[in-house]
Amino acid sequence: MMLDQVLTHIDHNLQASLDRLFALLRIESISTDPAYRPNMLEAADWLTGELVGIGFDAAVRPTDGHPMVVAHDRDVETGPHVLFYGHYDVQPVDPLGEWNSPPFEPRIVTVGSADQIVARGASDDKGQLMTFVEACRAWKAVTGGLPVRVSMLFEGEEESGSPSLIPFLTANAEELKADIALVCDTDMWDRDRPAITVMLRGLVGEEIVVTAADRDLHSGLYGGAARNPVHVLADILAHLHDGDGQVMVPGFYDGVEDLPSDVKAMWDSLGFDSKGFLGSVGLSVPAGETGRSVLEQIWARPTCEVNGITGGYTGEGFKTVIPARASAKVSFRLVGDQQPDQVRDNFRAFVRSHLPADCRVDFSEHGTSPALRLPFEGAYLRRVRTALKDEWDATPALVGSGGSIPVVGDMKRILDLDSLMVGFALDDNRIHSPNEKYDVSSFNGGIRSWARILAALAEQE
Amino acid sequence: MMLDQVLTHIDHNLQASLDRLFALLRIESISTDPAYRPNMLEAADWLTGELVGIGFDAAVRPTDGHPMVVAHDRDVETGPHVLFYGHYDVQPVDPLGEWNSPPFEPRIVTVGSADQIVARGASDDKGQLMTFVEACRAWKAVTGGLPVRVSMLFEGEEESGSPSLIPFLTANAEELKADIALVCDTDMWDRDRPAITVMLRGLVGEEIVVTAADRDLHSGLYGGAARNPVHVLADILAHLHDGDGQVMVPGFYDGVEDLPSDVKAMWDSLGFDSKGFLGSVGLSVPAGETGRSVLEQIWARPTCEVNGITGGYTGEGFKTVIPARASAKVSFRLVGDQQPDQVRDNFRAFVRSHLPADCRVDFSEHGTSPALRLPFEGAYLRRVRTALKDEWDATPALVGSGGSIPVVGDMKRILDLDSLMVGFALDDNRIHSPNEKYDVSSFNGGIRSWARILAALAEQE
Numbered sequence: 001m002m003l004d005q006v007l008t009h010i011d012h013n014l015q016a017s018l019d020r021l022f023a024l025l026r027i028e029s030i031s032t033d034p035a036y037r038p039n040m041l042e043a044a045d046w047l048t049g050e051l052v053g054i055g056f057d058a059a060v061r062p063t064d065g066h067p068m069v070v071a072h073d074r075d076v077e078t079g080p081h082v083l084f085y086g087h088y089d090v091q092p093v094d095p096l097g098e099w100n101s102p103p104f105e106p107r108i109v110t111v112g113s114a115d116q117i118v119a120r121g122a123s124d125d126k127g128q129l130m131t132f133v134e135a136c137r138a139w140k141a142v143t144g145g146l147p148v149r150v151s152m153l154f155e156g157e158e159e160s161g162s163p164s165l166i167p168f169l170t171a172n173a174e175e176l177k178a179d180i181a182l183v184c185d186t187d188m189w190d191r192d193r194p195a196i197t198v199m200l201r202g203l204v205g206e207e208i209v210v211t212a213a214d215r216d217l218h219s220g221l222y223g224g225a226a227r228n229p230v231h232v233l234a235d236i237l238a239h240l241h242d243g244d245g246q247v248m249v250p251g252f253y254d255g256v257e258d259l260p261s262d263v264k265a266m267w268d269s270l271g272f273d274s275k276g277f278l279g280s281v282g283l284s285v286p287a288g289e290t291g292r293s294v295l296e297q298i299w300a301r302p303t304c305e306v307n308g309i310t311g312g313y314t315g316e317g318f319k320t321v322i323p324a325r326a327s328a329k330v331s332f333r334l335v336g337d338q339q340p341d342q343v344r345d346n347f348r349a350f351v352r353s354h355l356p357a358d359c360r361v362d363f364s365e366h367g368t369s370p371a372l373r374l375p376f377e378g379a380y381l382r383r384v385r386t387a388l389k390d391e392w393d394a395t396p397a398l399v400g401s402g403g404s405i406p407v408v409g410d411m412k413r414i415l416d417l418d419s420l421m422v423g424f425a426l427d428d429n430r431i432h433s434p435n436e437k438y439d440v441s442s443f444n445g446g447i448r449s450w451a452r453i454l455a456a457l458a459e460q461e
Numbered sequence: 462m463m464l465d466q467v468l469t470h471i472d473h474n475l476q477a478s479l480d481r482l483f484a485l486l487r488i489e490s491i492s493t494d495p496a497y498r499p500n501m502l503e504a505a506d507w508l509t510g511e512l513v514g515i516g517f518d519a520a521v522r523p524t525d526g527h528p529m530v531v532a533h534d535r536d537v538e539t540g541p542h543v544l545f546y547g548h549y550d551v552q553p554v555d556p557l558g559e560w561n562s563p564p565f566e567p568r569i570v571t572v573g574s575a576d577q578i579v580a581r582g583a584s585d586d587k588g589q590l591m592t593f594v595e596a597c598r599a600w601k602a603v604t605g606g607l608p609v610r611v612s613m614l615f616e617g618e619e620e621s622g623s624p625s626l627i628p629f630l631t632a633n634a635e636e637l638k639a640d641i642a643l644v645c646d647t648d649m650w651d652r653d654r655p656a657i658t659v660m661l662r663g664l665v666g667e668e669i670v671v672t673a674a675d676r677d678l679h680s681g682l683y684g685g686a687a688r689n690p691v692h693v694l695a696d697i698l699a700h701l702h703d704g705d706g707q708v709m710v711p712g713f714y715d716g717v718e719d720l721p722s723d724v725k726a727m728w729d730s731l732g733f734d735s736k737g738f739l740g741s742v743g744l745s746v747p748a749g750e751t752g753r754s755v756l757e758q759i760w761a762r763p764t765c766e767v768n769g770i771t772g773g774y775t776g777e778g779f780k781t782v783i784p785a786r787a788s789a790k791v792s793f794r795l796v797g798d799q800q801p802d803q804v805r806d807n808f809r810a811f812v813r814s815h816l817p818a819d820c821r822v823d824f825s826e827h828g829t830s831p832a833l834r835l836p837f838e839g840a841y842l843r844r845v846r847t848a849l850k851d852e853w854d855a856t857p858a859l860v861g862s863g864g865s866i867p868v869v870g871d872m873k874r875i876l877d878l879d880s881l882m883v884g885f886a887l888d889d890n891r892i893h894s895p896n897e898k899y900d901v902s903s904f905n906g907g908i909r910s911w912a913r914i915l916a917a918l919a920e921q922e
Contacts, residue, residue, distance in 0.1 A: 201681065205779045214743030215559075218893045219766045220662065220864020223794050224749040224758035225739065230767040230789075231702065238699035241692065278686065282675030285818040287688035297685035305680045306691040307782050312769035313790060317493035317621050318666045318827040319552065320792050320864075321768050321893060328691075329774060331781050333684050357746040366779040403681025 002143055003455045010138045010447050017134045017447065018108075018117070018440070020050065024088070024126050025106040025119040031066055031089035032160040040066045040156050043088045047133075047154055054137045056152070061172075063164035066156030070175070073136070074149045079458040080179035080380065081149040083417065085407055086129025087158035087185070090121035091432045098434035108440065115440040124431035127438035128184040128423055129154060131446030138451055147458035151178055155407070158185075162406060169414040180380050181411050182453075186423035188442070189270065189397040194388040194449065196381065197421035198374040199299055199400035200408060202334035204343050205366030208351055209327040210236075212359050216312075217322040226322050227358045230311045233326040236354045240304050240330075245289040247304045247332075249350045255337030259300050263398070267295045270397055299400025302371075303333040329366070333402060340368035369409050374418055383459060384420055387452035391445060424449065463604055464916045471599045471908050478595045478908065479569075479578070479901070481511065485549070485587050486567040486580040492527055492550035493621040501527045501617050504549045508594075508615055515598045517613070522633075524625035527617030531636070534597070535610040540919040541640035541841070542610040544878060546868055547590025548619035548646070551582035552893045559895035569901065576901040585892035588899035589645040589884055590615060592907030599912055608919035612639055616868065619646075622666065622828035623867055630875040641841050642872050643914070647884030649903070650731065650858040655849040655910065657842065658882035659835040660760060660861035661869055663795030665804050666827030669694075669812055670788040673820050677773075678783040687783050688819045691772045694787040697815045701765050701791075706750040708765045708793075710811045716798030720761050728756050731858055741889060760861025764794040790827070794863060801829035830867035835879060844920065845881050848913035852906065885910065 010017075029043040030036040044060045044067045051058035051071040058071035066089065074081070093103040101107055106119035117127060132152070139146050153176065157164055169176065189195040212227040242248055259267075274294035278284055288297035297303075311326025313319035332343050348363055355361055375381070388396040401421075411417040424446035430436045471478075490504040491497040505521045505528045512519035512532040519532035527550065535542070554564040562568060567580035578588060593613070600607050614637065618625055630637060650656040673688040703709055720728075735755035739745055749758040758764075772787025774780035793804050809824055816822055836842070849857045862882070872878040885907035891897045 203681075203781070205781070207779070212744065215891065215894045216556075217742060218864060219764075219768060219792060220664075220794060220862070221888070221892075222742070222759065223766045223792075223863055224762050224764040225735075225747045225755045226742070226744055227746075227748040228766055230770050231698065234695040234698035234767070234770070237692065237695035274686075281678060281683070281687070283673065283687055283819045285688075286686045287817070287819070288685040294686045298683065301685050303680075303685040305684050305689055305781075305783055306695070306773065307680060307780060308773035308775045308784070309691050309695075309787065310771050310775040312767065313553075314769045314771040314788075315494070315553065315555075318668070318790055318792070319493070319620075319768060319893070320664070320666070320766075322766055323769070326770065329779055331680060331779070333681065356748070358744045358748070401681070402684060403679060 003452065006138050006142045006451045007448055009142050010134070010451060011444070013138070014444055017130070018443070020134070021117070021127060021130045021443065022106045024130065025121055026104055028104050029089050029121070029156065030092050031157050032092060040089065044069050044156060047088055050133065051152070054140050061168070063168055065164040068156065068164070068168055069152070069154040070172070071152040073146055075145050076147065076149055079148040081151070082180055082182050082457065083176060083178035084132050084150065084152045084182045084184070085155070085411070086132065087125045087155040088129065089156045089159050090124070090126070091159050093120050093434070095434060100435055109437070116437040117440060117443065118435055118437045120436055122436050122438040123425045123429040124436065125158065125185050127443055128425060128446065131424060131443060132182070132184055132450045134447045135450035135454060138447065139454060147454045151176065158407070165407060166410055166414065169410055173415055176415055178415070178417060181417045181419040183405065183408060183419045183421045184423050185405060186401065186421045187425045187427055188423070189399065191426060191441070192392065193394040193397055194392045194422070194424070195397040195399045196384060196388070197401050198381070198398050199335070200372040200404055201299070201302070201400070201402055202338065202340060202369045202371035203404050204332040204334065204340045204368045205329070206331070206344060206347060207327060207329050207364045207366060209325055209362045210359055211325045211362070213322070213324050216324050219320040219322045222322055227356065228322050229326040229359060230323060232356060232359050233309070233311065233328060236351055237306055237328060239354060245287065247302065249304070249346050251346045252302065252343065254342065255339060256302055257336050259296060264296070266398065268293065270295070298402040300335055302335050302338060305331055307331050334371045336371060336373065338371060340370055344368065369404050369406055372409055372412065374420070380420060380457065383456040384422065384453050387456040388422070388449055391449045391452050422449070422453070464913065467599050467603045467912045468909050470603050471595070471912060472905070474599070475905055478591070479904070481595070482578070482588060482591045482904065483567045485591065486582055487565055489565050490550050490582070490617065491553050492618050493553060501550065505530050505617060508549055511594065512613065515601050522629070524629055526625040529617065529625070529629055530613070530615040531633070532613040534607055536606050537608065537610055540609040542612070543641055543643050543918060544637060544639035544872070545593050545611065545613045545643045545645070546616070546872070547593065548586045548616040549590065550617045550620050551585065551587070552620050554581050554895070556895065561896055570898070577898040578901060578904065579896055579898045581897055583897050583899040584886045584890040585897065586619065586646050588904055589886060589907065592885060592904060593643070593645055593911045595908045596911035596915065599908065600915060608915045611915070612637065619868070626868060627871055627875065630871055634876055637876055639876070639878060642869070642878045642880040644866060644869060644880045644882045645884050645907070646866055647862055647882045648886045648888055649884070650860065652887060652902070653853065654855040654858055655853045655883070656858040656860045657845060657849070658862045658884070659859050661833045662760070662763070662863050662865050663799065663801060663830045663832035663870070664865040664867065665793040665795065665801045665829045666790070667792070667805060667808060668788060668790050668825045668827060670786055670823045671820055672786045672823070674783070674785050677785050680781040680783045683783055688817065689783050690787040690820060691784060693817060693820050694770070694772065694789055697812055698767055698789060700815060706748065708763065710765070710807050712807045713763065713804065715803065716800060717763055718797050720757060727859070729754070738888070759863040761796055763796050763799055765791065767791050794865070796832045799832060801831055805829065828867070830865050830870050833870050833873065841881060841918065844917040845883060845914050848917040849883070849910055852910045852913050883910070883914070
C-alpha cells in the first residue's frame with residue numbers, strides 16, 4: 001500500500017519536518033505592525049522556496065498589503081482539485097515579559113507525556129499549515145506525485161483583518177477555482193478525537209449613539225427635568241433580551257432552525273464538559289437561552305452581545321453630569337439563514353421604537369458576514385471523516401464554531417467553494433497569548449491525517 | 462455716604478478686578494485629577510497672597526487633600542460676624558474639543574449686549590468668590606476697614622466630594638464660629654432679578670462595578686453561554702425608573718413631602734419659562750416625574766441619574782469581547798427628610814436584588830449630603846433682600862436649588878451656622894460644560910451687591 005509507505009516516511013522524517021517548521025517559526029512575521037514588513041516578505045519567500053523545492057509551481061504574489069503565496073500541482077488528472085488555505089502571519093507577542101522563552105526561538109518543552117513546540121505561531125497557523133505542506137512532501141518523496149490536484153493559498157494578513165483577501169480572490173478567481181477547500185485553522189475535539197468544523201456563526205457589528213441635550217448638563221440643575229441618554233440606552237439594551245435569554249428584536253429568529261435531532265444527539269454524545277468550560281473563566285451557570293445545551297448556545301444559536309458601552313464621566317472620582325450622549329457597540333452572532341442586512345435593519349427599527357422624546361440615535365456599521373453551514377453529509381466530508389477515523393482511531397466530531405473564519409465565507413461567495421475545516425490544535429494551545437504551543441502529536445498526527453485525506457479524496461465513489 | 466463711595470470705587474476699578482480674576486482663572490485647579498495637585502497649591506497660594514495684600518490675616522491651611530484658605534478681619538467690634546465660603550477648585554474640562562478657546566486662557570467674548578468672561582471656573586466658583594473678595598477690597602480701599610467682622614473659607618475640593626471639609630470644620634470649629642454664613646455658589650433668578658436660595662437638594666453618589674467572568678471573553682467562543690455584565694448593568698439601570706419617571710428603589714420616597722401650597726404659589730408666580738429652560742439645551746419635553754412643574758422637578762423632587770457608564774471595548778473600531786466588568790456612577794438628589802445613608806442602603810439592596818448568577822457587585826461611595834431648607838423669614842435674610850433690591854431694582858426671588866451645596870449642611874451641623882446663599886450666576890453659564898462663562902454684569906453687580914450686603918448687615922435693627 002502506497003499510503004502505508006507514505007505514513008512510515010512521515011514518521012521516519014519527523015525530525016526533518018520539525019526542523020523546517022522551526023525555520024519558519026524563527027521568522028518574525030507579525031502582520032499588524034509595519035516594522036515587520038521585511039520579515040513578512042522573508043516568510044513568504046521561505047514558503048515559496050520550500051514549495052518549489054518539492055515540485056510545486058509556486059510564487060510570491062504581491063497585494064496592496066502583505067503578499068500571498070500561491071502554489072499549484074495539477075499533475076494528476078483524476079479526482080477532485082483541492083485548494084488548501086493557511087496563513088503565515090502571526091499575532092504580536094506582547095506581553096513579552098510573560099513568555100518563558102523568546103517567542104521567535106522555538107523549542108520543544110516536555111509537559112507530562114506531551115512534547116510541545118513553543119513559539120509564536122507554533123499553532124496559529126504555522127504549525128497547522130506545515131502539516132499539509134509536509135504531507136504533500138511525503139507523498140512526493142515516496143510516490144513522485146500527489147493523489148489529487150492540489151493548490152495552496154497562504155495569506156499574510158489573517159491576524160490583521162485580511163484587507164487584501166477579497167480583492168485577491170476576486171482578481172484570481174479563475175486560477176483559484178477548485179472542487180473543495182481545505183482550511184487548517186481549527187481545533188481537535190480533544191487530544192484523542194479529531195474534529196471537522198461544519199458550522200460557523202456569522203456576525204453583524206453595529207455602534208449606536210444616543211443623543212439628548214446638546215451639551216452635558218449639571219445633574220443638580222437639570223436632574224429631574226432633562227432626558228438622560230444613559231437611561232435611554234440602558235433601557236434599550238435591557239430590552240434586547242427577555243428573561244429566558246431570547247433576543248427580542250422583532251424578526252431576529254427568521255431563518256433560524258432548530259438543530260436536526262441527529263446532530264443534537266451527536267453533540268450530546270461528545271460528553272462536553274460545560275462546567276469545566278465555564279469554570280475555567282470563573283463562571284458556573286450558562287447565561288444564554290434556557291433549554292439549550294452550552295454547545296448549542298455557542299455553536300448553533302444566534303446571540304446579541306454588548307461589546308462596549310460608554311457615556312458621561314468615566315474617569316476617577318465623580319462628576320454629577322447628565323451626559324449629552326451615550327453609546328454602545330453591539331454585535332450579533334448569526335446562524336442558519338439569518339440575513340445580516342435584515343438583522344441590522346430590524347435592530348435599528350427596534351432601537352428607534354424605544355427612543356423617547358428629545359432623543360436622536362445614530363448608527364454606524366462595523367462589518368457583516370452571514371453564517372455558514374456545510375452539508376452534514378456529502379462525499380468529500382464522508383471520505384475525510386473516514387480518513388481521520390483511521391488515523392486517530394476515533395470518530396471525528398462534526399462541530400460548530402462560535403467565532404467566524406471570514407475566509408471560508410469569502411471562498412464560498414467568490415470562488416463558490418465549500419470548505420472542510422480540519423485542524424489539529426488543542427484548546428490549551430494559548431493562541432494569541434504568551435507561550436503559544438503546538439503538541440508534537442498534533443504536528444505528526446496532522447501530517448499523517450492530511451496524507452490519508454489526500455488519498456481518501458482520490459478514491460472513486 | 463460711604464457706601465456710595467465704595468460702589469463708585471468698584472465701578473472705577475472694574476478692569477483691575479477683572480485682571481485679578483483672570484489671574485486666578487489661568488490656574489488649572491482641577492481637584493478630582495491628582496495630576497493637577499501642584500496647580501491646586503498654586504491657586505491656594507495665589508488667593509492667600511491677595512487676601513494678605515488687602516489686610517486679611519490669611520493662610521494656606523493643609524488638609525489630607527487639597528488645602529483650605531482661611532482669612533480673618535475682625536477689626537470691627539459691632540454687628541454680626543460673617544463667614545464667607547467659596548471654592549477655588551474647578552471641574553475637569555473634557556470634552557476639550559468642544560471648547561471654542563482653551564479653558565484656562567480666559568477671555569471676554571461679547572454676545573449681543575453682554576460681555577462674558579469665558580473660562581473653566583469663570584462662574585463656578587472663581588468668578589463668584591472673587592465678587593466677595595473684591596467687595597472687601599473696595600471697602601478697605603475707601604474706608605480703611607470693613608462694616609462687619611469677616612472671615613473667609615475657601616475650599617479646594619468642592620468638585621471632588623469635599624473629603625477634607627468635615628474634618629477641617631470640626632478641627633477648626635472654634636476659629637470658624639460666626640453669626641451667619643454667606644455662600645456665593647448659586648444663580649440669580651434671571652438677568653434682572655436676584656435670588657436668595659433657601660432650599661437645597663441633597664446628594665448621594667455611588668459607583669457600582671458589576672463583574673462576571675474573571676477575564677474578557679471572545680464573544681464568538683463564549684457568546685450565548687457566558688454572562689455579559691453590560692447586560693446586567695443595563696438591566697439594573699433600566700429598572701431604576703418606571704414609565705412615569707418615579708424612582709423604583711424601595712423606600713426611596715420616605716421623607717419626601719409635597720411642597721407647601723404657599724411656596725408652590727410663589728414659584729408659580731415667578732413666570733418660569735420651562736420651555737426656554739429646556740429649549741436652551743436642545744430639549745423640549747420634561748423628562749422627570751409626570752404631573753410636576755419643571756421648577757418642582759428640579760428644586761423640590763428627588764432624582765436618580767446615571768452620571769457615567771463604561772464597560773468593554775470603547776475605542777475606535779470594534780472588538781468582539783464579552784467584558785469581564787461594567788461600571789456606572791449613579792447619583793441621587795435628595796429633598797425634605799430623605800436620609801442619605803438609608804437611600805444608599807436601599808439602592809445597594811435594589812442592585813443586589815437584580816443580580817443574576819455568576820455576578821458580583823462592588824460599591825464605592827462618593828459623598829452624601831442631606832437636603833436643606835432654610836427659614837423663609839429672619840433678620841439677616843430681610844436685610845440681604847433689601848440690599849439686593851436696592852442694587853438690582855427688583856425683589857429677590859426666594860428659590861430652591863436642584864444642586865447640592867454640601868458645605869451649607871456641614872456648616873449647619875458642625876458650626877451651627879445658617880447660610881444665606883446669594884450668587885450672581887445665570888442659568889446659561891454652562892458650568893461643568895465646555896465654554897463655561899460668567900457675565901461681566903454678574904461680576905460687577907456681584908461685587909456691588911456684596912458691598913451693599915456688608916453695609917446692610919452692619920445696620921442696627
